[in-house]
Amino acid sequence: MDFFAHRGGCPENQNSVSAVKKAAKKCGRVEIDVRQCKTGEIVVIHDGIVEVNGRAQSVDNTAFNDFQESASKSVPRLKEVLDNLPKNTILNVELKEQGFESQLPEICSNYPIHVVYSSFLKKPLEALQDYETAYIFLTGWHSKMEKALEINCNALHPANYITTSKRVSMAKEQGLDIRPWTVNNYSEASRLKDAGVDAIISDNLNLLKKISDRP
Numbered sequence: 001m002d003f004f005a006h007r008g009g010c011p012e013n014q015n016s017v018s019a020v021k022k023a024a025k026k027c028g029r030v031e032i033d034v035r036q037c038k039t040g041e042i043v044v045i046h047d048g049i050v051e052v053n054g055r056a057q058s059v060d061n062t063a064f065n066d067f068q069e070s071a072s073k074s075v076p077r078l079k080e081v082l083d084n085l086p087k088n089t090i091l092n093v094e095l096k097e098q099g100f101e102s103q104l105p106e107i108c109s110n111y112p113i114h115v116v117y118s119s120f121l122k123k124p125l126e127a128l129q130d131y132e133t134a135y136i137f138l139t140g141w142h143s144k145m146e147k148a149l150e151i152n153c154n155a156l157h158p159a160n161y162i163t164t165s166k167r168v169s170m171a172k173e174q175g176l177d178i179r180p181w182t183v184n185n186y187s188e189a190s191r192l193k194d195a196g197v198d199a200i201i202s203d204n205l206n207l208l209k210k211i212s213d214r215p
Contacts, residue, residue: 001192001211002199004029004092006182007046009205015044016074021084027208030085031092031118031181031201034078036100039063042078042107048096050075060097078107087112092201094136095119101127118157126151134179141167148176155179157201160188165195172196186210 005027008019015032023030033046041064049056052066067075078093085091091113095101101117101124108115118134119125125133134155135148141162148156155177158167163180171178181201183189189200189211200211 001197002029002179003027003208003211004031004090004179004199004201005205006031006201006203007033009203011203013074015046015076017076017080017084020044020081023205024085024089024091026205028086028088029090029092029199031094032081033094033096034104035059035096037062037064037067039065042100042103043067043075044078044081045075046096078104082108082111082113085111085113089113090116092116092118092134095121095124097121098124104128105131116155118155122147122151125153134177136181138162145171145174145176149174155198157181160192160200163192163195163197168196183207190214 005023007014008030009023010019013019020030032044034042035045037043037059038061048059050059050062052069093115098121116132116134117128118136120136129152133153134157135144135153136157137144138159156171157179160180160183168178177198179199179201180192180197183200183202184204189207192200
């Protein structure tokens with residue numbers, strides 16, 4: 001069972017260049033979130049709202065330079081993160097919104113890494129069918145699996161608490177990999193390993209060795 005570092009595997013410094021670089025060196029697989037800001041840059045950030053000069057505003061209405069005036073000063077461009085990844089890193093790029101998905105392969109193809117594109121949104125995954133994609137969801141395993149197959153996804157990224165061995169087997173029969181999120185304790189990681197998932201997505205880098213050592 002493989003291990004992806006969720007948002008760089010560092011909750012207090014998530015999606016930062018330093019967190020992603022450290023996680024990539026430690027486990028080789030990292031998940032990040034991307035959005036597009038007002039000035040067109042693709043930035044690595046989870047939340048869609050930032051505070052700039054005491055005022056809340058959306059990322060898509062924030063110029064890149066204005067992030068320096070926000071509570072999210074460390075928001076990097078996607079290119080800055082890619083520049084710091086070791087060769088052969090497996091990077092899961094989660095699209096938090098749509099409209100810029102066509103730009104991602106062109107940017108990422110310049111680096112010696114493997115990229116998986118994932119999203120809760122169907123439209124960007126449809127546009128990225130020529131690449132490895134994963135459908136993220138919280139509920140509705142059967143209907144979401146059907147949608148994933150319709151748009152030629154390679155994997156499912158379900159919430160950990162709806163992932164069972166029966167559902168994993170069902171998805172694997174359809175050729176889908178299963179990578180649940182967010183798995184932060186040993187007992188849940190162990191349960192999912194027994195269920196046959198291909199990977200877990202976790203904030204807890206300390207869990208990597210513990211679960212890897214478990215038969």
